Amino acid sequence: MNDLATYNFAYLDEQTKRMIRRAILKAIAIPGYQVPFASREMPMPYGWGTGGVQVTASILGPGDVLKVIDQGADDTTNAVSIRAFFQKVANVAVTTRTKEATIIQTRHRIPEETLKEGQTLVYQVPIPEPLRFLEPRETETRKMHALEEYGLMHVKLYEDIARNGHIATTYAYPVKVEGRYVMDPSPTPKFDNPKMHMSEALQLFGAGREKRIYAVPPYTEVVSLDFEDHPFEIQKFDKPCALCGAENVYLDEVVLDDKGGRMFVCSDTDHCEDRRAHGHAGHMLARPTPESQEAAE
Amino acid sequence: MSAVPLLKVNDVSKFYGSRIGCRNASFELYPGEVLAIVGESGSGKTTLLSCLSTRLMPTSGIVEYHMRDGQYRDLARMAEAERRFLMRTDWGFVHQNPAEGLRMTVSAGANVGERLMAVGDRHYGNIRAAACDWLTRVEIDEDRIDDQPRAFSGGMRQRLQIARNLVTSPRLVFMDEPTGGLDVSVQARLLDLVRGLVHDLGLAAIIVTHDLAVARLLSHRMMVMKDGAVIEQGLTDRVLDDPREPYTQLLVSSILQV
Amino acid sequence: MATPLVVSEVAKSFTMHLRDGVRLPVVANVSFSVKAGECVVLGGPSGVGKSSILKMLYGNYGVDEGQILMEHDGRLVNLATAEPRTVLEVRRTTLGYVSQFLRVVPRVSALDIVAEPLQARGVAVEEGRERAAELLAKLNLPKELWGLPPATFSGGEQQRVNIARGFMTDHKILLLDEPTASLDAKNRAVVVEMIAEKKAQGTALIGIFHDEEVRDAVADRIIDVSEFSPRKQAA
Numbered sequence: 145m146n147d148l149a150t151y152n153f154a155y156l157d158e159q160t161k162r163m164i165r166r167a168i169l170k171a172i173a174i175p176g177y178q179v180p181f182a183s184r185e186m187p188m189p190y191g192w193g194t195g196g197v198q199v200t201a202s203i204l205g206p207g208d209v210l211k212v213i214d215q216g217a218d219d220t221t222n223a224v225s226i227r228a229f230f231q232k233v234a235n236v237a238v239t240t241r242t243k244e245a246t247i248i249q250t251r252h253r254i255p256e257e258t259l260k261e262g263q264t265l266v267y268q269v270p271i272p273e274p275l276r277f278l279e280p281r282e283t284e285t286r287k288m289h290a291l292e293e294y295g296l297m298h299v300k301l302y303e304d305i306a307r308n309g310h311i312a313t314t315y316a317y318p319v320k321v322e323g324r325y326v327m328d329p330s331p332t333p334k335f336d337n338p339k340m341h342m343s344e345a346l347q348l349f350g351a352g353r354e355k356r357i358y359a360v361p362p363y364t365e366v367v368s369l370d371f372e373d374h375p376f377e378i379q380k381f382d383k384p385c386a387l388c389g390a391e392n393v394y395l396d397e398v399v400l401d402d403k404g405g406r407m408f409v410c411s412d413t414d415h416c417e418d419r420r421a422h423g424h425a426g427h428m429l430a431r432p433t434p435e436s437q438e439a440a441e
Numbered sequence: 442m443s444a445v446p447l448l449k450v451n452d453v454s455k456f457y458g459s460r461i462g463c464r465n466a467s468f469e470l471y472p473g474e475v476l477a478i479v480g481e482s483g484s485g486k487t488t489l490l491s492c493l494s495t496r497l498m499p500t501s502g503i504v505e506y507h508m509r510d511g512q513y514r515d516l517a518r519m520a521e522a523e524r525r526f527l528m529r530t531d532w533g534f535v536h537q538n539p540a541e542g543l544r545m546t547v548s549a550g551a552n553v554g555e556r557l558m559a560v561g562d563r564h565y566g567n568i569r570a571a572a573c574d575w576l577t578r579v580e581i582d583e584d585r586i587d588d589q590p591r592a593f594s595g596g597m598r599q600r601l602q603i604a605r606n607l608v609t610s611p612r613l614v615f616m617d618e619p620t621g622g623l624d625v626s627v628q629a630r631l632l633d634l635v636r637g638l639v640h641d642l643g644l645a646a647i648i649v650t651h652d653l654a655v656a657r658l659l660s661h662r663m664m665v666m667k668d669g670a671v672i673e674q675g676l677t678d679r680v681l682d683d684p685r686e687p688y689t690q691l692l693v694s695s696i697l698q699v
Numbered sequence: 700m701a702t703p704l705v706v707s708e709v710a711k712s713f714t715m716h717l718r719d720g721v722r723l724p725v726v727a728n729v730s731f732s733v734k735a736g737e738c739v740v741l742g743g744p745s746g747v748g749k750s751s752i753l754k755m756l757y758g759n760y761g762v763d764e765g766q767i768l769m770e771h772d773g774r775l776v777n778l779a780t781a782e783p784r785t786v787l788e789v790r791r792t793t794l795g796y797v798s799q800f801l802r803v804v805p806r807v808s809a810l811d812i813v814a815e816p817l818q819a820r821g822v823a824v825e826e827g828r829e830r831a832a833e834l835l836a837k838l839n840l841p842k843e844l845w846g847l848p849p850a851t852f853s854g855g856e857q858q859r860v861n862i863a864r865g866f867m868t869d870h871k872i873l874l875l876d877e878p879t880a881s882l883d884a885k886n887r888a889v890v891v892e893m894i895a896e897k898k899a900q901g902t903a904l905i906g907i908f909h910d911e912e913v914r915d916a917v918a919d920r921i922i923d924v925s926e927f928s929p930r931k932q933a934a
Contacts, residue, residue, distance in 0.1 A: 278544065291522040295559025299544070302551045302558065305565055306587050371565040471784055629805040636804070658804070662783045676758055676783040683760040687716030694717060 154201040155233040164202040171359035176321030183355040194352025196268035211245035216253040216411035254336040256415040259345035267330040269351035274328040340366040386428035388419035453502030461669040462488035477660035485669035533606030533614035539598035550586040575604040596627035616648040705732040709765030724929035738904040743924040758786040795873040797865030801857040834863040854881040875906035
């Protein structure tokens, strides 16, 4: 127990948490605006969610229920490690059920289950600056945000259409928040963009390496940028989930063999499991048969 | 010619510490007028151009611009947002090095369309049509519209830069050695193009150049600078045919005759 | 009769700073006037300052003292002191100039070079080209050349393009700097005829003609420029 006592609750010291909370409050007050903060070294490499972890650590209380997902899944390395981390340093309850969680830290997905008031979604953000790829100078991009000069964002979309005939940006699709700041929603698929709009949940974004925090408060307008003659569209899938039969959800491709066999399944594992538990079934779902039961024994 | 000046420059000086960049420049520029600023390198012509185009703040003096609403505005007292808006709508700036004025990693079409998107144009088809039109006007084949300027020759890049600047129908264009670094035949083509555009669009322009032939071909009026000061100014013909100041005479007599 | 041009006590000298500031007086006390419909020829030996006077009248040369008054747009303009933009405005509508040499503009066709002064005054492109074509035909410039830039034309061909350009407009004052220098007899006769037409229209013409035959045909009056020689006056 001695080594546990060397950690403050939720790993970060209280001063750091206060500093981060101040940044979060400012970010909530100015939706979509990137607030600089003094990002700390975390016991994990950059790119593994140091920003999200710091935000989560700063808002986490003993009564919270934490869910961590990576690309929609609760059971991948990143999700498992971060969940274990907070179990150890904060001893909080954890869950994989979207409905039950009060705080959901996510890497690159928004759960399919509509989030409710009182829930907080914490995004891990690698590159918070949406203008970065066209304008490398930080001084210039900050000025562009300050003066609301966002023509460049459309230059990027223009390039997409010119090259591909349609807006080919499929993730990290830029949005305008509350009619003011253009924001990178982190590399979530654009499929999830509409979920951000007028969401009942609080959405917080942490970029550890880039030292930025930004936020979308509940009930905030989030509009994906587009052209009049090339309106924003989300991805569509031809088939339902192969396991739970869900339609209108984001699917992952799973390769089954080396002969081209593959299937499409829900990226949100909790959603998929929940549906199966309620009796929904896709065409690839293995049904219990006498043989398989024998094999299991 | 319109009766009121587009730009009023009153006693503009710029010091870099104790060194002089330019001093006591005063003149007025009218709509449709092309002014050449000539002088050797280090004479202060680029500093003056920067002060006029708000890229630098003058140490003293006032530059006023006749806005589209008919008001004169002191450029130094304008809010930055307004100044930047002016720079990308009513003004153009053609750099000597096209790489400074272009986005080298986006297509020619997007380079031209950027200003339109910046002022709120949100119709891809219209933006592309405007870009096509402007590429044609600067003699770049329409089928190069999706190529990046990296793949363009120096002369094409410079023409693209001009198209990018003119797409919002500016009234005033600043040019810093627009033909510098181009070989002679490419220069001639560019000069002719600029001359035609300036004439057809009724643009006012301020062109910094060390090449008197450029000044002769493009400008109505010229100013000769030396050691930061304007030493002679007047009608371009007059300054070149009948130079008064020792330095101007030296400059004119130094032209290579072909 | 109207007098669109009055030159009064004009003096001009060059200071050659590159030659230790040597001051070269060119002309002094130049005074004359030209009436509408009159053709005045500047005469005298070469080097006496004929071209310099013409260039001062056009504004290419600065004027040390005196006045050059022109009637422009219903008012009197002193070209000796006028602002550059006023000079340009006068040139556009009142003051024409046929120089000895054509300043070739790259890539612009002969027809468009001739039509340009009209376009500058707001005449439609097609109408300007039609009138340009008429004049070039009159001056016997082969039709094949009209669409080409004159850079590669012969001296005489360039000269005819230049003349056509100068005669296109209805400028009230027209300056002619040896317009017939490199023309053959046939085309000289055309130019003489064109000058006569201008006179009939009431244009005031001031010219330099070395060709005596042409000079005698067009001149109403010859001003001996050696009268304005500063040395002679000092003596």
